[in-house]
Amino acid sequence: MAKEIFMFEEGNKELKALLGGKGANLSEMTRIGLPVPYGFIITSEVCVDYMKQGEEVVEKLKDDILESLIKVEDKVGKSFAASENTLLVSVRSGAKISMPGMMDTILDLGLNDNNVEGFSEQFNDRRFAYDCYRRLIQMFGNVVMGIEHDRFEEVLTAIKKEKKIKYDIEFSIEDLKNIIVEYKKLVKNATGREFPQDPYEQLFMAIKSVFESWNNKRAITYRKLNNIPDDLGTAVNIQMMVYGNKNDISATGVAFSRSPSTGEKKLYGEYLKNAQGEDVVAGIRTPREINEMEKEFPGIYNQLKGISQKLELHYKDVQDMEFTVMDGKLYMLQTRNGKRTADAAIKVAVDFVKEGIIDKKNAIRRIDPELLIKIMHSRISPNAKKINRVIAKGLPASPGAAIGEVVFTADKAELLGKKGKKVILVRIETTPDDINGLAQAEGILTARGGMTSHAAVVARGMGKPCVAGCNELEIDLKEKIAKVGDVTFKSGDIITLDGGSGELYLGEVATIEPNLSEEAKLLLEWADEFRKLGVMANADTPFDAKKARSNGAEGIGLCRTEHMFFEKERLEFVQKMIMAGSKKDRIKYLDELEKFQIKDFQGIFEAMDGLSVTIRLLDPPLHEFLPKKDKIKDQIGFELKRHNIDKVKYLEKMLKKLDALQEVNPMLGHRGVRLGIVYKEIYEMQIRAIFIALIKRPDIKIKLGIMVPLVADINEFTVIKDLAKRIELEEIPHSGRKIEYEIGTMIELPRACMVADEIGKEAEFFSFGTNDLTQTTFGFSRDDAEGKFLHYYLENKILERDPFQTIDVKGVGALMKIAIEKGRNIKTDIKIGVCGEHGGDIESIDFFNEIGLDYVSCSPYRVPVARLSAARAEIG
Missing domain, CATH: 3.50.30.10 (Phosphohistidine domain)
Structure with a gap:
């Protein structure tokens, strides 16, 4: 049978899964000689059994728990449940993964009406003894017996108001006795039973309660938010009490070996004199900064500082420590890797490398790319x-x-x-x-x-x-x-x-807007040393291009030209072009749009001088550039009132055009390359504008890519490739400007994946448009799915992940692998990337690195995330 109870000296930090983080670290601190109050741990496996089998699990373990309690009594020379020389214990949770405050703790356990006086004589302090007793009833009543915390606070507040006092420490012995009487009445009224007077009953009720807290509402919510598995369970730590609320040379506090807010290398934290630990974390009294302790308790402060440095080197990470001072003696109650802000996490990782505590690979491994999102x-x-x-x-x-x-x-x-x-x-x-x-x-x-x-x-x-x-x-x-x-x-x-x-x-x-810190920039430079996956940006404006470059993008992997058409001044010409009755009229308006396109491309090329820019030709269906039907009808009504007949006729014509362009399923309709084949003049204008923008700026060097969207067949691609070659011959030779460019395609359709070897004969690069590839593989319309049924699929585990956020490896991913294999069978050096939103998703980047893509392209603001994710994917 597996060992179910460990005394502190029997465990170590490597047993975190079994002993929980708290228990494993209490054991580790005990082993390295730090002042830890003695105790034992009931393993998380017992909790898992308890969840399945119920109370009989604890019943079977009773004798072993009592035997372990006797070992504590022998070690510390005190007796649990005794009237003299009384041992009180704390019962605390502790899961493998830290969940601060989510599960339950009970302090001062073992007091009752019979031994509280003996306990007071032990310390020669009746006020202290009764303060511990009222704390036990309050905490036990809330945590174990399920009475709302606020109901106990109401009793305290009423007595404070009556006595005209502000803080708990101002209660007299008589006040505390009255509070205890009121608390016990509250327990009886709320639960129908008396507060348990048998210390052993208290103990076993508390153990069961801690196990049950694994599945309380807040713990379940926290696990869901932090992707913590539900089947880990919590260990239970039973430990000799030490008392920070004993007197004015006693205290309790929390300290970090470095600032969790900034990462600054200094002892950071807070403490309260004459208090217990829950007083600090619950925020009931505002504590004092830890540096004030240097004056008030200089010896303790220096000892704590030394211990924090020792623990930081031992664990190779910032430590979050709980401590108690009793009668001027320091006790360590917990250490764990400290939760910190994203800024602090990055600074600490970089500083640890500089200080020789960890290497660059370790620094990259320990920074979750999500942190880079948070610092932005x-x-x-x-x-x-x-x-x-x-x-x-x-x-x-x-x-x-x-x-x-x-x-x-x-x-x-x-x-x-x-x-x-x-x-x-x-x-x-x-x-x-x-x-x-x-x-x-x-x-x-x-x-x-x-x-x-x-x-x-x-x-x-x-x-x-x-x-x-x-x-x-x-x-x-x-x-x-x-x-x-x-x-x-x-x-x-x-x-x-x-x-x-x-x-x-x-x-x-x-x-x-935020900027990356110097430490973050340095960490990303280290990441660039290890990653193989290139990182480009999706950028459609000079502003976005500059932002992408400042965030470390190696170029633009997707410039969506349609985004340049939506500004009011340009949209008017786009709409007139769509409304034109002949090709000649369309070209007239396209000539105006070309001027805008040239200007836009010049701005983007200037921002990305020396890097690569891949421009996607027009992709969406034309109806997207026209107003909605209801809006046109409203405008017609408005113009009729003004008797503007010419405007009314134009709007009525637009309404008919909108009807003519309307499609049952526009995502699968007349868009992308299909648009460029039927209305070649649109793509002619765009390709010409690209070349002219470069011809006009001979000082700018750009690795140019022209990307054809939504290709399903090689014949579609060759039509547009031939078009580009013709315009190249028309514009470039007489300009004196040498322009090298590649023409490739977006792989967005399952058929394109299956015939990638054919397309690869003509295409010079592939870029997976994973948004559309996901839509066409699942048969989901993204816009409709997210609003109507996708949330239900996710909540009910029909799908584990939103396929539009994280790549669907089994389906979409399998098609990508086929396309890569077919494409590289034809051209071993063909450049292949991703330019859908998945290009900035952390989990997806792992997969893209695994299947051998050359680059990902993502939002300018996700570029740092992609750089770090790509390095972590390569390091492992």
Whole structure:
């Protein structure tokens, strides 16, 4: 039978799957000689069995648990459930993958009416003993017996109000006794049973409760948000209590070996004197910064600093540590790899390489490309800071700017967020139960709590801006309003948060585009050393081209010429061209459009000088450039009222044209190369504009590609290739400009994949248009599928992934492999890439690297993500 219980000295950090992160690291700290209160771990495998078989699993293990508890008693010289020299324990969860605050913890377990006085004599402090007892009833009542946390808080608040006190530490012994009486009444009224007086009953109820917390709502939500498997289970850690709430030379705190917000190499964190750990993370009292400890507890501070450095080198990562000081002695309660902001994660990885702790490959491996998405968040404009009034300031818990409607409940944040509304969740303090709202909010604002409070930790992990501990904020949850000095805002009002400075603004404040940090740029340079996959950008304007280049794109893999036609000035000529009754009239309007195209291409070529640019010829059906039918009818009505008969006739003609162009399924209709074959003059104009743009700028060097969309047959391709060759001969020879270019095709249809060997005889490159290839392979219209049934497919696991976001390896991927093999059988050196949205998807890039593509092309803003993803795919 597999070992089900481990004493701390029996485990190690390699047993994380079995002992959970907390238990494995408590064992590891014990083994390397750090001051860890003694205890044991019930493995996650027992939790998995408990989920399947129920309470009998714990019943069968009872004797082994009691035997392990005796080992703790022997080690520490105290007795559980005794009236003298009493041992109290904590019962904590701990999964393989860290889930901060999502599962349950019970502290001070083992106290009852009979031994609380003996416990007080042990420490010669009755107030401390009764404070521990009221904490146990509150935590046990909430976590194990299912009574809402707020109901206990209401009791505390009422007594504070009556006694005119603000903080828990101001309660007298009599106050605490009254609270205990009220708490026990609350337990009886809420559950129909007394608070359990048998410490062993408390223990086993707590163990079962921790196992059950694996499947509580917030844990399930967190796992779903972070792609954590549901079958891991949680271990249970049972550990001797040490007391940060004992006196004024006792404290509790959380410390990071480096700043989780910025990555700065300094001890970072918070502590509270005369408190227990839950007081810090719950944000009930705003703690003090850890550097203040250097003056108040200099010996402890230096010891903690030394331990943090030792642990960081041991784990080769930033450590997030929980500690308690009891009677001036330091105890380590937990260490784990610290969750941090994207900016901090990148800085730490780069600094660790510079410090010789890890190598470049390790740095690349440990930075999830998603982090690069998070650092591309907007920031408050410096000019806006000068003209907009800061109405309050809290702690800068997680950087970035967030603008949205105020909501005061997690459920409302979830509801509006799912409808596409941008919301800011405003809370007195957040709890793990708020995870559903935190996930949907743009940003988080709390009145209480510090830099290591629940809101701060979760926001950093999610990459969301957060301002915590905004003490000036007065929140009335009943009326759904908040006040800051002379400013009041209510549910639905717009506010702006600056998570980097902790500042709060009323209304919408101007923001600026983000830039990559120097550390991020260096990390990406290292990534470029390892990746084989090229990274291009999809860019249709000079602005996008410049952005792509600044983000490290090696060129433009897809320039969509139709996007250049939608500006108002150009759209008029496009519409007149479509309405023209003859080829001669069409060419007249195309000549005007050519001027715009030349100018656009020149701007793009200038931005990409020295790199490659691949231009796709017109792809969408012509009806997309005309107004919607209802809009034309409305315009006709408007012009009739004005008696503008010529305009009415033109609009009526447009309506007939729209009817003539209307298709049952335009995605499979008259578009792409089919358009260029029937209306050759359109493609003639575009190809000529490309050549003229280069002829006019002989100083610019471009590796030019002309891409023909939606080819299904070699004959389609050769028609357009011959057209390009003819225009080349017309425009280039007499110009004195040497232009080298390749002409290739987008592979967007299953048939094109199957006849890629034929197409490859003429095409000089392939670029998979995976958006259309996915549509035509599945038979899904993307626009219709996403709104009507795709969400149902995903929720009910009919499809595991949205095929429009992550490449469908079995179907679309299989067709791509066929096309690659056929194409390279004809031309071994044919360049093959991807220019659909999948080109910037992390999982898809792994597959593209595996099947031997030459490059991916993606949004300018995804270029850094693609560069890092390609390196990670190659490194493994």
